[in-house]
Amino acid sequence: MAHGESGPGGSDGPRSELVAELQVLYRAAGRPAYRRVSAAISERDDMPDTVSHETVGAILRGEWLSRWIKLECVVRQLATVAVHRPDPELEVRRFHALWLAADDAQRGRDPAAPAAPDPPPQGSALPDGPISDGLPQRNPAFTGRQELLDVIAKGLVKEPPQPIVLYGLGGMGKSQLAAEYAHRRRADYDRIWWISAEQPSSALAEMTRIADRLEIQPSRSALQTVRTMLNKLENGGIGRWLLIFDNVGAVEEVETFMPRAGGDVVITTRDVASWRERGRLIEVDVFQRPESVELLRERGYRISFADAERLADFLGDMPLALEQVAAMQSYTRTPVSEYVEQLQSRAAVLLAQGRPTGYSETVASAFGLAYERLRRESFGAAQLLDMLSCLSAEPVPLALLSRAGGESIPDPLGRILDDSEELTAAVWRLGRYGLVRVGEDAQRLEVHRLVQLIVRDALTEEELRLARASAHRLLISANPGDPGESVWDLHSQLRRHVRVSGLIKNMDPGARRLVTDQIRYLSLAGDPTESVRLAEEAQREWAIGGVGRDELTYQCRRHLLHALLIIGAYEKATRVADELWDEIRGDSAFGPEHGLTINVVVSVAQHRRLFGRYDEALTMERKRLEALRRTSDQARILGGQSNEAVTLRMLGDFAAALEIDRHVAEQRARLYGDVNYWTMLSDSNVARDLYGLGRYQEAMEIMERVLPRIKRELGPRHDHALIGARTLAVAARKAGDLDRALAESRENYLNCQGTYQADHSNRLAAVMTYANTLCATGQFTSAWDLATMAIHRYRRGLGERNPLSLAASVNFGIVQRAQGEARKARQIDRLALEALRQTVGPRHPFTLAASMGLANDLAMVHEEESAAALLADTFELMCEVRGESHPETLTCAVDYGLLGARSERVPGLAESLGRLEELLGADHPHVSALRQGQRGECDVEPPPT
Numbered sequence: 001m002a003h004g005e006s007g008p009g010g011s012d013g014p015r016s017e018l019v020a021e022l023q024v025l026y027r028a029a030g031r032p033a034y035r036r037v038s039a040a041i042s043e044r045d046d047m048p049d050t051v052s053h054e055t056v057g058a059i060l061r062g063e064w065l066s067r068w069i070k071l072e073c074v075v076r077q078l079a080t081v082a083v084h085r086p087d088p089e090l091e092v093r094r095f096h097a098l099w100l101a102a103d104d105a106q107r108g109r110d111p112a113a114p115a116a117p118d119p120p121p122q123g124s125a126l127p128d129g130p131i132s133d134g135l136p137q138r139n140p141a142f143t144g145r146q147e148l149l150d151v152i153a154k155g156l157v158k159e160p161p162q163p164i165v166l167y168g169l170g171g172m173g174k175s176q177l178a179a180e181y182a183h184r185r186r187a188d189y190d191r192i193w194w195i196s197a198e199q200p201s202s203a204l205a206e207m208t209r210i211a212d213r214l215e216i217q218p219s220r221s222a223l224q225t226v227r228t229m230l231n232k233l234e235n236g237g238i239g240r241w242l243l244i245f246d247n248v249g250a251v252e253e254v255e256t257f258m259p260r261a262g263g264d265v266v267i268t269t270r271d272v273a274s275w276r277e278r279g280r281l282i283e284v285d286v287f288q289r290p291e292s293v294e295l296l297r298e299r300g301y302r303i304s305f306a307d308a309e310r311l312a313d314f315l316g317d318m319p320l321a322l323e324q325v326a327a328m329q330s331y332t333r334t335p336v337s338e339y340v341e342q343l344q345s346r347a348a349v350l351l352a353q354g355r356p357t358g359y360s361e362t363v364a365s366a367f368g369l370a371y372e373r374l375r376r377e378s379f380g381a382a383q384l385l386d387m388l389s390c391l392s393a394e395p396v397p398l399a400l401l402s403r404a405g406g407e408s409i410p411d412p413l414g415r416i417l418d419d420s421e422e423l424t425a426a427v428w429r430l431g432r433y434g435l436v437r438v439g440e441d442a443q444r445l446e447v448h449r450l451v452q453l454i455v456r457d458a459l460t461e462e463e464l465r466l467a468r469a470s471a472h473r474l475l476i477s478a479n480p481g482d483p484g485e486s487v488w489d490l491h492s493q494l495r496r497h498v499r500v501s502g503l504i505k506n507m508d509p510g511a512r513r514l515v516t517d518q519i520r521y522l523s524l525a526g527d528p529t530e531s532v533r534l535a536e537e538a539q540r541e542w543a544i545g546g547v548g549r550d551e552l553t554y555q556c557r558r559h560l561l562h563a564l565l566i567i568g569a570y571e572k573a574t575r576v577a578d579e580l581w582d583e584i585r586g587d588s589a590f591g592p593e594h595g596l597t598i599n600v601v602v603s604v605a606q607h608r609r610l611f612g613r614y615d616e617a618l619t620m621e622r623k624r625l626e627a628l629r630r631t632s633d634q635a636r637i638l639g640g641q642s643n644e645a646v647t648l649r650m651l652g653d654f655a656a657a658l659e660i661d662r663h664v665a666e667q668r669a670r671l672y673g674d675v676n677y678w679t680m681l682s683d684s685n686v687a688r689d690l691y692g693l694g695r696y697q698e699a700m701e702i703m704e705r706v707l708p709r710i711k712r713e714l715g716p717r718h719d720h721a722l723i724g725a726r727t728l729a730v731a732a733r734k735a736g737d738l739d740r741a742l743a744e745s746r747e748n749y750l751n752c753q754g755t756y757q758a759d760h761s762n763r764l765a766a767v768m769t770y771a772n773t774l775c776a777t778g779q780f781t782s783a784w785d786l787a788t789m790a791i792h793r794y795r796r797g798l799g800e801r802n803p804l805s806l807a808a809s810v811n812f813g814i815v816q817r818a819q820g821e822a823r824k825a826r827q828i829d830r831l832a833l834e835a836l837r838q839t840v841g842p843r844h845p846f847t848l849a850a851s852m853g854l855a856n857d858l859a860m861v862h863e864e865e866s867a868a869a870l871l872a873d874t875f876e877l878m879c880e881v882r883g884e885s886h887p888e889t890l891t892c893a894v895d896y897g898l899l900g901a902r903s904e905r906v907p908g909l910a911e912s913l914g915r916l917e918e919l920l921g922a923d924h925p926h927v928s929a930l931r932q933g934q935r936g937e938c939d940v941e942p943p944p945t
Contacts, residue, residue, distance in 0.1 A: 014101035019062035021098060025075065025091070026060055028082040034060070041073045048298050049073055065106055068099055068140075069298060100140070133210060134194035135244075136175070138183045143298070144291030145177055148284065152181050155280045156264045163258070163265035165279035167272040169448055170370065170434040171320035171363055172284045174268040178244050181266070189264075190239030197245040200253040207257050214238065226257045234262040242266070249432070250274040270370075270434025285437075286317035286448075295319075299326035300336075307336035314340050316393065316449045321351065321363045328353055343453070351454065367454045370433040380412030381426040385435055385447070386467035387413065387474065389456050393449035394496040398427070400478050401445075408473045410466070417474075471501045476510040483521035491521040504538055507545040512538075512552045519559040526718050528566035535560035551596050554584055561603045565610060566719070568760030570797050577607040593627040598636075602643060609650050609945040610761060612803040612839055618647045635671070638664050638678075645685060649943040652845040652881060654692030661685040677720075680710050684724045688943050691731050692845075694886040694919070700731035717755050722748060722762060723944050726769050730941045734887070736924040738777050745773040759797030761804065761945060764790050768808055771815070772939045776925075780818045787812040803839055806832045807846050807940040813853045814937045822860035829854040843881050848874055849938040852892055856935050859899060868901035875906050890916040891926075891936035898935060 038053040049069045051059075059066050059074055072092055079091040155164045166174045182192050193210055197203040208222045211229040219225045232238065241263035248254050248267050251274040258265060267279060275281065287295070292312035296303050303311070303326075315321040328350070329339055343350055352364035375382040388396060401417055409417060416422045427445060430436040437446040456464060475497055480487035498504065498518050503511050515538050522531035538556055547553060557580050564573035581604045584590055590597050601624040608617035625640040642664050648657040665682035672679050687702040707724045714721055725748040733741035749770040756763035771786035791812055794805035809832040816825035833850040840846060851874040858867035871892055878889040890912050897909025907915075917927050930936055 014098065014105045015062070015065060018065075018095070018098040018102045021095065022060055022062075022074075025078045025082060028084055029078040030081065030083070032081070037074065037077055041077050044077070045302060047073050047076065065099075065102055068096065071095065071099055096140070133192070133213065134196070134206065135182055135192055136179045136194065138179065139176055142176065142180050143295045144287060145173070145180070148177055148282065149181055149184065151282055152177075152266070153185070155282065156266075158280070161261055161264075163267050163279040165267045165269060165272070165275045165281050166284050167269050167275065167281060168284040168434075169318075169437055169451070170270060170367055171318045171448075171450070172286065173319035174284045175246050176319070177284055178246065178266050178268050182242060182244060185242070188240065189242045191241040193241070193243050195243065195245045196247065197254055198247040198249070200249075203245065203254060204257060223256065230257065230259050233259045236262055240264075244268070251278050271432045272438070273428060273431055287312075287319055287322065289317060292317045292322055295322050296326050299323070299330060301330040301333045303329070303336060311336050311340060314343065314449075318363070318448060318450055321450055324351065324353075324363055346457070349457075351450065363450055364454055367435065367451050368458065370435055371455055371458060374429060374433050374435065378426065378429050380416045380422070381429040383413035383467070383470070384416060384426050385430055385455055386459060386463065387470040388436070388445065388447045389452035390464075390468045390471040390501055391447075391474075392496040392500040393447060393452060395444040395446045396497075397493055398423070398443050398445065400490075400493055401474070408477060409470045413470060468502060471497070472503050472506050472508070472511055475501060475503055476508070476514055479510070479514040479517060481517060483517055483524055488521065488525060491518065492525070494518065495521070499534070499537075504534070504541050505545070507542070507547060509552065512542065512547070516552050516555045516559065519556060519563070523559060523563045523566060526715065528563040531563035532560060532567060532569070535563065549583070549587065551590075554580070554590075554596055554600065558600050558603050561607065565603075565606055566760070568757045568763070568797060570610070570759065573607060574611070577604050580604065592623065593630070598624050598627050602639075605643065605647070606945060609647055610804075611798065612801075614647060614651045614840065618644070618651065621647050634667070635678075638667055638671075642682060642685065645689070646943075646945070649685075649688060649692060650945065651840075652692070652843070654689050658686065658689035658693065661689055675709055675713060677714070680706055680713070681720055684710070684720065684727060687727055687731065691727065691734070691941075692943065694734075694882070694888065696731050696734040696887075696920075700728060700735050700737075703728040703731060717751060719762065722752055722755060722766070725751070726762075726766055729773065730769055733773055733776060736920060736926065738773075738925060741773050742777055745770040759793050761798075764793055764797075764804070764808075765942060765944070767793075768811055769941060772811055772941065775811075775815050775818055775939075780815060783815045784812075784819065787815050801835050801839055803836065803844075803846055804942055806836050806839070806850070807942055810846065810850045810853050811939050813850075813857070814939055817853075817856060817860060817937075822857050826854065826857035826861065829857055843877055845881065846940055846942075848878055848881065848888075849940050851877075852888075852895065852936075852938040855895065856937065859895075859935065864899050864901075868896060868899045868903075871896040871899070872901075872903055872905055885915065885919065887916060887919055887926075888938050890919070891930070891938060894930050895935050898930075898933065 034053040034056040037056045038051055041047050042050045049072075051070050051073045055066065055070055056074055058064060059071055072095075075092055075095045076088050079086050079088040152164050152166075166178060168174055179194075182194070186192060195203050195206045204222055204226065207226045207229070208218075211225050212218070214229060214232065216225060216229045216232065219228065233241065233243075242265075243259065243263060244266045245254055245258070246268050248269045249271055254267075255278075265279075267275065269275060272281065272283075286292075289309070289312060292315075293305060293308040296308040296311055297305070300308070300311075311325065312322065315325060325339070325343075329336070334342070349364075352362050352368075371382070371385070374385065401423060402420065408414070416426050427436070427438065430445070431438045435447070435451055437448070438444070456467075459467060475494055478490065478494060480490045483491050494514065495518060498515060504515055506512070515534065519531050519535045519538065522528065522534065535556055539553075539560075542553060542556075557576060561573055561576045561580060564570075564576060580600060584597055584600050585592075601620050605617040605620045605624075608614075608620065621640065621644045625637070625644055628637045628640045631637070641660050645657040645660040645664070648654075648660070661682055665679065665686055668676065668679040668682050674680075683702060683706045687699040687706070690696075690699040690702070703724060707721070707728055710718070710721045710724050716722075725744060729741050729744035729748055732738075732744060745766075749766045752760075752763040752766035767786050767790045771783045771790060774780075774783035774786065787808065791805065791808045794802065794808045798805055809828050813825040813829045813832070816822070816828065829850055833847065833854050836844065836847040836850050851870055855867045855870040855874065858864070858870065875889065875892045875896060878886065878892055882889050893907050893912035894909060894916065896903070896906045897912060902908075906912075913927070913930060916930070917924075920927050926936065
């Protein structure tokens with residue numbers, strides 16, 4: 001029991017009366033079991049909450065004063081089954097009044113007691129409290145804001161004393177917050193005064209009335225009378241006081257009658273600019289989402305959590321809007337989905353209805369009146385708000401407005417955007433009227449989405465068309481062009497507004513170019529799914545708009561192809577790639593050396609690599625490189641060389657790829673520096689080449705240096721970070737650091753699971769790498785599960801005869817052998833080897849790995865002669881393709897020697913083991929296993945496409 005309380009039979013008046021009435025109602029309901037009451041409450045759809053049987057018992061016994069929402073549920077249920085059949089709504093109202101009185105009495109007796117974690121609604125009476133003047137009645141539905149209430153309390157006791165300034169847009173509940181603070185803390189004060197200060201003259205009149213009640217001798221002027229009163233307030237003698245100036249404009253309007261000491265002063269204002277140096281600022285912003293959901297579910301009619309989330313999101317968590325809409329929805333009982341549709345089509349009408357209790361205005365009146373005043377004072381500032389209302393509700397940097405190029409936008413708005421001083425003045429006006437939120441750095445503007453709806457509804461059709469046109473010109477002027485890394489920040493800012501502004505429906509070439517650049521940016525910045533969505537939407541809108549084939553439509557489809565490949569939508573990507581390639585080659589406006597054709601080759605060649613058409617991709621890349629070399633664009637030439645190296649890696653020519661990649665890495669470092677998107681990509685490619693050449697330690701050292709930079713600059717989930725992490729994992733495993741390889745491959749596998757779609761090549765590569773590592777560390781069952789999944793998904797996405805699908809089969813054969821299933825492995829490896837010879841040829845590294853796997857199968861089923869012959873042939877091809885000193889070439893020779901076979905074509909067992917030990921080290925797990933007589937395996941880790 002809280003300090004200062006008595007039990008149900010005690011002397012605490014209102015509380016005893018509440019408990020006594022509850023007992024009467026409980027007896028009339030037949031004294032049901034507490035569990036029965038609790039269960040009945042949980043089964044009813046019209047209850048605002050659930051109540052445990054323990055809480056039901058505590059409420060009825062009067063053990064504590066519960067939250068109203070719990071007591072309401074108990075009252076509703078008991079009234080429903082009471083023998084005298086009372087009206088449940090009337091009973092709820094009667095008990096609410098009793099509860100308010102009890103809660104007021106409890107708080108009045110023990111003001112030092114901490115507030116409950118979730119303060120219940122309170123009444124408006126002030127029994128035994130301070131003398132108060134003008135204080136609004138307490139809002140019984142006040143919700144949340146506990147943190148802000150605590151901040152106000154702490155701010156008022158800081159030294160030196162300063163007014164607390166509650167600032168924010170209209171509708172944020174500043175006045176509600178100030179009133180709630182006054183009611184909760186009323187026991188701390190002897191006097192509380194509330195001054196409506198929107199008009200300085202009325203504020204002065206109210207101050208004069210206060211002076212009269214303090215028995216201040218009136219002077220010849222009201223202002224002098226107030227000054228005399230201020231002296232009395234500042235010098236003490238009338239106890240503790242709280243003075244609240246509500247809805248103040250500029251500081252100059254009240255500073256002449258605002259006390260500077262002696263008590264506490266709270267200001268509510270929309271005009272934060274003039275108060276920055278005159279008080280302790282506390283921003284009153286939108287509700288936290290849980291607060292919004294709680295309010296909507298308590299006040300609305302049968303609003304589910306999901307619907308409350310949706311409605312709160314649409315309303316931007318604005319307290320006034322939440323109160324207003326909840327009240328109206330409860331009254332009309334309109335389903336939330338229908339109500340949101342109505343708000344979207346006629347927001348101004350709906351938001352003008354149903355002023356909620358405790359508020360002096362509706363959302364529409366709060367912002368509509370301010371907007372009308374703004375238009376009268378500055379039409380240019382109003383046009384700025386009109387334009388901002390056609391953009392996203394996300395913050396808009398002032399720098400974006402400054403880039404607009406006002407000459408393309410009609411005056412007076414064009415003049416404002418062209419002149420920094422006029423822009424600053426216009427922003428100040430918007431902030432002064434509480435129509436925009438200005439960031440603390442004064443460099444960002446934010447217009448609440450409901451303000452945007454009300455402003456748009458207030459415009460004529462022609463005014464709205466002009467506002468949208470200005471918004472489009474703003475975005476077009478701000479477009480930095482090709483989304484290289486150096487302009488990602490600006491593209492990120494534009495991203496928020498492209499779709500919301502309707503720019504995608506604009507057929508102007510500048511608008512379409514911005515959309516195309518955004519599609520490319522989204523892929524590069526790691527959001528390919530959104531890139532696909534925007535590209536497909538653009539194609540539909542442009543077709544409706546009558547746009548034919550031109551450079552921008554081709555670019556759009558090229559970027560679409562790139563994004564489809566990233567997300568693993570391969571069937572759709574193939575259709576786009578084939579159609580795009582056929583159309584652009586047949587279009588006389590674009591020859592083979594046209595810049596657009598050169599760009600399209602990049603994406604089509606990537607598609608060809610992914611589907612195992614490596615020779616075709618290499619031909620395309622080399623022709624593109626020839627065309628690029630006839631230009632002076634060094635950056636694009638380096639990009640063309642890098643893409644050539646990518647294809648050479650897929651063909652297994654790692655030595656040629658390394659020569660190119662080292663050159664490109666050096667040139668990019670010279671052009672861009674070491675910590676650059678393109679330089680880091682080239683460094684990673686060098687590591688992949690070294691891995692392919694069997695120089696595992698070198699590859700690992702490069703990735704240890706480069707990968708932290710990539711993660712720091714691009715984020716741990718970026719494509720290059722995930723691919724780089726996989727490169728580090730496979731290099732660590734081949735270098736002999738199995739513990740690290742296991743940890744890195746597992747983390748990479750999990751990160752890719754959460755980043756890519758199920759059939760994406762990067763995700764499947766991560767699955768394969770993790771399976772290979774599990775197999776290498778003896779975890780064969782887990783490896784079997786993952787390898788099976790990889791094969792299935794590769795085949796589903798890319799087809800059974802794709803080289804990547806066949807490589808997964810080769811790795812699965814290794815797992816089968818490790819589990820003693822040599823005959824099953826032999827069947828898998830025979831089919832894989834035959835298919836690889838047909839698709840990529842007998843000399844490809846994938847094919848050589850399959851040959852070694854099949855040879856091991858044959859050895860395990862005691863077909864040693866066939867195994868030896870196959871290994872001898874494979875060794876000769878490996879010497880030609882991979883080199884005599886490659887670890888896999890030497891492993892092939894060791895496997896041959898373990899069969900007891902002898903041949904002049906293959907070095908002896910001791911020689912091969914010795915050379916392998918020199919390369920990898922005597923303690924390397926692979927070397928140790930071979931020395932113990934285990935056969936060596938050659939798994940496949942395909943390089944990225």
